[in-house]
Every structure is written in C-alpha cells, then in structure tokens.
Amino acid sequence: MRVSALADLHTHTFRCGHAVGTEEEYVRQAVRLGLKAVAITDHIPFYWLPPEAHDPTLAMAPEELPAYVEAVLQLKGRYRGRVEVLLGIEADYVEGHEHTLAQILQTYPFDVVLGSVHWLAGFWVDAPTSLPEYQKGPERVQQIWARYWQTLEKAIRSGLFDVMAHLDLPKKFGFLPAEPLTELEDAVLQALLETGVAVELSSAGRRKPVGEDYPSPRWLARLATAGVPVVLSSDAHAPHEVGFAFALLQQQLQQLGVREVLTFRQRQPLALSLAEG
Ligand code: ZN
Ligand code: FE
Ligand code: FE
Ligand code: ZN
Secondary structure (H helix, E strand, O other), X not given: OOOOOOEEOOEOOHHHOOOOOOHHHHHHXXXXXXXXXXXXXXXXXXXXXXXXXXXXXXXXXXXXXXXXXXXXXXHHHHOOOOOEEEEEEEEEOOXXXXXXXXXXXXXXXXXXXXXXXXXXXXXXXXXXXXXXXXXXXXXXXXXXXXXXXXXXXXXXXXXXXXXXXXXXXXXXXXXXXXXXXHXXXXXXXHHHHHHOOEEEXXXXXXXXXXXXXXXXXXXXXXXXXXXXXXXXEOOEOOHHHOOOOHHHHHHHHHHXXXXXXXXXXXXXXXXXXXXXX
16 A cells, blocks of 8 residues: 555654664655655753753753754755655653743744653653563552553643654553553543644554554544544654554554544644545
C-alpha cells in the first residue's frame, strides 16, 4: 500500500543525543517514501530544570535550540515542492512550568507542537533507568499510571499543545495497571473532546518491549468513535524509521471508519484524506 499523501509528524535528530541522523537525512527519507509532509520534532531542552541538570543523552541544550530551528527552516525552503518540512518540537509538559514553556513556544515559528508527559516530579516515565520503579510491584505501577493520567489531562487542558504524543506511554516496558483507571481515562478523553487537541497514532511502540502502537487498539477505537482528530507518527530516532509501518496504521484507521488524519502548518490543522494515501 502506498503511503504517499500522508505526513509523519514526529521525528528526532542527532541533537537529542539518543537519536541518529541530521534533519536533512530525515527529510530525504520522507522524499524517498513520497510523504507529503514531515515534521522535525526534536526534544525541547530541559526548560524546567536548572542548567546543571541538563542531560545531553535526553535532549539538546538550551543554547542549541536556535541552530536546530535554523536548520529546519533552511530545509523547509530547500525542499519546497518535494516534501513539506514542518518546524516542530516535542515539548514536555511539566506542571507549574507552563509559563516558561509558553515563552519558548512563542519565540520560534513552529508549525506543530507535540505535548509529552515524560516527567512526573523527578521520575522519567519512559527512560530505561526507570525500569526498577515499575519492577517495584503492582502498587507502584498503579500509582505511576494514575499520576500519569492526571498530569496528561492537565497537559491537554494547558492550551500549549496541538497534538498529544504517545498517549499511553507508561505501558512502554509492558507494565499495565492491575485495576482499571476508568475515571481518569474518561477525564482524559473528555479533555480531548473539549479542547480539540489531536492525538498521534504512533508506530514507535512496535519497536518497544510492549510491542503495540501508542495508543493501544482499545484506546484508538475509543478515540475514533468519539471523533478525536488523529495524526500519524513514527517517532523516528533514525532516518530509516520515518514513516515506519504507516501502511498498517492507515489500514487500522480505515477499519475504524476514520477518513482523514491531520497535518499542521503554523499550528493550524489541515486534513489529509486517508483514501488518497
Ligand atoms: Zn527521544
Ligand atoms: Fe516522547
Ligand atoms: Fe519523540
Ligand atoms: Zn517521543
């Protein structure tokens, strides 16, 4: 199945210290696949922590952000007519630091801002170093999930983000809540419906221990039924991962009766028909 006419809205670069490839290598791969658009969305610097807490293996340093933006904007011009290059960023939501984030987001002409909850008061939800926390047992797992959903709801309602990334991220290592957290999940769905914020269907989970997309098929069906807008994403951390499994993502959405996905330009949503892909 062709995946042209689709857009990959989530990719990283060497700048974050745990991905490989230059911005241009990701763009070239998008051209090779015939994608309509590709967003470069590297991890935002740790704006909520003191400078000495900067970890070069998790995100670029604050002083590197202008060069990143410049590199993506140059590619936007250079590849015009071949693929639409979007200036994006994957921005962490951290409660209490909304104002600082808003200021960073205003500084640059972003096309799309992905919102992520990776950080819960000193704890990285998805870092491999967090595995021992999940292994502490079902009670701790339950606690992480509850805290995660509560924070995600605030992130959605913050008005800072266009798209929520990896909606059910705490499942990454395969640890699921022992008791269903129905009320917290319902609150997340409600927040999406009230704000109109989109959700990514990301193939990255297929490359992780959990072995399934973000969000799970159960969540995806719920979102589709409720009419929450969806974007496609690979969360590529290497150029060859651009558009990863997009034909399968497209098929899955079509089976759920979803007819279009979104792309963004200057933070405004645009619909792309799945039938053309
Ligand atoms: Zn990353
Ligand atoms: Fe992320
Ligand atoms: Fe990412
Ligand atoms: Zn990510």
